[in-house]
Amino acid sequence: MKGGKFVVLFVLIVFGYFGKSSAFELATPSQIRIVTEHLPPYQIGKTGVLTGGKIGNKVLPIAKQLFPNVQIEVLPWARAYKLALSRPNTIIFSIVKTPERTDKFHWIAVVETVTTQLVAKSDHPISETQDLNELLGLQVGVKRDDAVSSILLQHGFEYGRNMTDIISTVSTLQMLEKGRVDAVPSNEHVIKYYCQMSGCEPKDFKRVYTFKTLSEDFYIAASLGTDPNVLTALSDAFANLEAKD
CATH class of the missing domain: 3.40.190.10 (Periplasmic binding protein-like II)
Known part of the structure; x- marks a missing residue:
């Protein structure tokens, strides 16, 4: 409508x-x-x-x-x-x-x-996986108290080790672009809008994990x-x- x-x-x-x-x-x-x-x-x-x-x-x-x-x-x-x-x-x-x-x-x-994913820069060597354990070596930027941060904590991620507390979704993508984190929660619609505002291209990013157990x-x-x-x-x-x- x-x-x-x-x-x-x-x-x-x-x-x-x-x-x-x-x-x-x-x-x-x-x-x-x-x-x-x-x-x-x-x-x-x-x-x-x-x-x-x-x-x-x-x-x-x-x-x-x-x-x-x-x-x-x-x-x-x-x-x-x-x-x-x-x-x-x-x-x-x-x-x-x-x-x-x-x-x-x-x-x-x-x-x-919506579908929530972890995305990385396209030139990052990590490949898409269905196992979060394979991403424990990454530095992931997340918003505290959101649903993704809870899932990551349950799978062995820790703030100060492989999780970085970031205030907003826009800030997570900015940190990702600058190389300060390896991956952030996002999806194609958020990335498309972000690139329209910042001048990047959606192809600059890639999906590395999809949160299938997280409600859409x-x-x-x-x-x-x-x-x-x-x-x-x-x-x-x-x-x-x-x-x-």
Whole structure:
């Protein structure tokens, strides 16, 4: 569904759903926070506020209708994640659902399906593998507290030895280009957008590993303790939009 039709459809659904009563009598705007990270092309932020992106453009009209006085904050992933872990009435996206995270959030809806890989520079001697153990000799740049870092830690990688803590996805690719790390989590869509912005070529990178055990679904989720009315409203809005898509 194209952007214009999406917005029109959303407005119809939201006003149909909330026409008789507000779902937010308990959770006031001052209580609600919506957080994400700068992850182009999925979420694009400017000066700390979400401005667009493939997923951002799905969430923005929803947030505007349901929480008109709440801006979507763009934070480093580790900060956004910790906030959603600890603060009620906090909405976070895009987040991967893992076994370790399942009971730590309310999972509202899938907002995108992606494949996550480890990528290296094309001239790196490492070949693609299906065994993470073969990559233990690499220096991998990752964001702390993201799903990939958890998998790497489970497979014997360690911060300070063969894992480097990097603040954002864009920073990981910059570090990779400069040769400061050997591999980073990414995918073809992220690399394509990054190269459009930086002047590199997608062929400058290659896939060395695909995380097949990692869910390919990106979710929007809410913290534990979030107002049940908020959860219901969000779930219904996304479900209705999905049904009409």
